Amino acid sequence: MYNIHCMNNIAKVGTDRLAEGYRFVDDLDEADAIMVRSANLLELSFPTRLLAIARAGAGVNNIPLERCAKEGIVVFNTPGANANAVKELVFCGMLLASRDIIGGNEWVRENCDDPDLVRKTEKAKKRFAGVELAGKRLGVIGLGAIGAVVANTATRFGMEALGYDPHLSINAAWGLDRRIRHVTDINEIFRECDYITIHVPATDETRGMIGADAIRQMKRGVVVLNLARDVLVDEQAMAEALDDGLVARYVCDFPNPATANMKNAIVLPHLGASTAEAEDNCAIMAASELKNYLENGTINHSVNYGTVDLGPLSAGRARLCLFHQNMQGLIGKISATLTESNLNIENMSNKSCGGSAYTLIEVTGDAADSSVGELSQIRGMRRVRLIPPS
Structure with missing residues (x-):
C-alpha cells in the first residue's frame, strides 16, 4: 500500500x-x-x-x-x-494586443445606457482599430512542448515564425512545421520580429533575458508576451520601454504591483494552464x-534524475532502485554486492543526471532487506529501494 x-x-x-x-x-x-x-x-x-x-x-x-x-x-x-491551453492563451494575448478588444469592450459598457449607442459606435470604433496577425513575424524563444505548438500554430495564422532554442532536441525538431525558421542567434528574434513570446524555464541563464539590452534591439511597436515565468523579463526595463512606446504591448501572466501598473500592459491572473x-x-x-x-x-x-525504463516488472522477479552519486567504479561494486547476496542480474539500466545517477536492476533470487542493507553501505549510495516480486 x-x-x-x-x-x-x-x-x-x-x-x-x-x-x-x-x-x-x-x-x-x-x-x-x-x-x-x-x-x-x-x-x-x-x-x-x-x-x-x-x-x-x-x-x-x-x-x-x-x-x-x-x-x-x-x-x-x-x-x-498543458501545452494546448498555454498556446491558446498566447494567441488570445496576441489578438488582445493587436486589436484593442479590451478598450472597445470597456467603451461599450461605459455607454451601455446611451440610447444613441448604435450611432455613436460607428464613430467611436476608429479609436479601437488594430492590425491583423497575418503577414506578421513571430519570434518564439524556446521550442519545447509549448513553444513548438505556438510556432506551428503561427503558420496557420499566416504568420512567419522564427524559433530560437539552443537546446532543441531531435524529437522536438521533428515536430516543427518545416516553414518555421530556426535561428541560432537570439538577437535575430529581437531585431526582426513584430511579436516575441517566451517559453523557457527560469534558470540562472534565462533570468532577465528580456532586459534593457534585448529591448533596445527590438522593432518599435513590438508586442512581447511572457506566459512562462515572471523573472524572465526585467520589469523596470519593460516599464520604461512601454512608457517610451518602443514596446507597444506587454502581455504578462504574472500580476504584481509592478506589472499591474505598467502602461499598455495586459496582465492576466496566471491563467496559462x-x-x-x-x-x-x-x-x-x-x-x-x-x-x-x-x-x-x-x-x-x-x-x-535521468530516464530509466525496463518495462513492467516480470512475475517472480524483484527490482532494486538505486540512487547514488555519479562515481566511477560504483556499478562494479553494486554487481559484486549482488553476487555475494546470491542475486542474479536479469536486466539493468543506469542513467546519470549531473552528479546524480539512478540504476534500476531486475534480479532473481531471494532479494531481501539484508541485500538492501549491504547495497546501502556502498560509498556514494544515497538510497536503495526494493520492489518485491508481485
Whole structure:
C-alpha cells in the first residue's frame, strides 16, 4: 500500500488512477509520494519514507530539486500536458494586443445606457482599430512542448515564425512545421520580429533575458508576451520601454504591483494552464508517472534524475532502485554486492543526471532487506529501494 499526499487540489480524473494499492493521506509524514501544483515546497522537510514528488504542471521552481536528488526523491513534472491551453492563451494575448478588444469592450459598457449607442459606435470604433496577425513575424524563444505548438500554430495564422532554442532536441525538431525558421542567434528574434513570446524555464541563464539590452534591439511597436515565468523579463526595463512606446504591448501572466501598473500592459491572473482540460491532463500524467515509478521503478519525465525504463516488472522477479552519486567504479561494486547476496542480474539500466545517477536492476533470487542493507553501505549510495516480486 502506497500513501499519497496532495499538497493542492488535484483533478479527480488523475487521482482515480491511484486506486487499488493506494490511499490518500492528510499527514505528510505518512506519505510515500506527493502530488503538487503550486504549493511551495522549498523550505519543507520531507519524511524519510518519501519516494517521489509529482508536479501537475511543467514548472518546478517550487520544489528543491537538488536536495531531493541527494535524498533519493524523484521529482516528476508533466511537460506538454498543458501545452494546448498555454498556446491558446498566447494567441488570445496576441489578438488582445493587436486589436484593442479590451478598450472597445470597456467603451461599450461605459455607454451601455446611451440610447444613441448604435450611432455613436460607428464613430467611436476608429479609436479601437488594430492590425491583423497575418503577414506578421513571430519570434518564439524556446521550442519545447509549448513553444513548438505556438510556432506551428503561427503558420496557420499566416504568420512567419522564427524559433530560437539552443537546446532543441531531435524529437522536438521533428515536430516543427518545416516553414518555421530556426535561428541560432537570439538577437535575430529581437531585431526582426513584430511579436516575441517566451517559453523557457527560469534558470540562472534565462533570468532577465528580456532586459534593457534585448529591448533596445527590438522593432518599435513590438508586442512581447511572457506566459512562462515572471523573472524572465526585467520589469523596470519593460516599464520604461512601454512608457517610451518602443514596446507597444506587454502581455504578462504574472500580476504584481509592478506589472499591474505598467502602461499598455495586459496582465492576466496566471491563467496559462487554467483550463479544465489542462488540469485533467496534468493530473492524469502525474498520477501515471507516480504509479509507474512506485510499481516498476520506471522514471520518465523526471527533472532531477535521468530516464530509466525496463518495462513492467516480470512475475517472480524483484527490482532494486538505486540512487547514488555519479562515481566511477560504483556499478562494479553494486554487481559484486549482488553476487555475494546470491542475486542474479536479469536486466539493468543506469542513467546519470549531473552528479546524480539512478540504476534500476531486475534480479532473481531471494532479494531481501539484508541485500538492501549491504547495497546501502556502498560509498556514494544515497538510497536503495526494493520492489518485491508481485
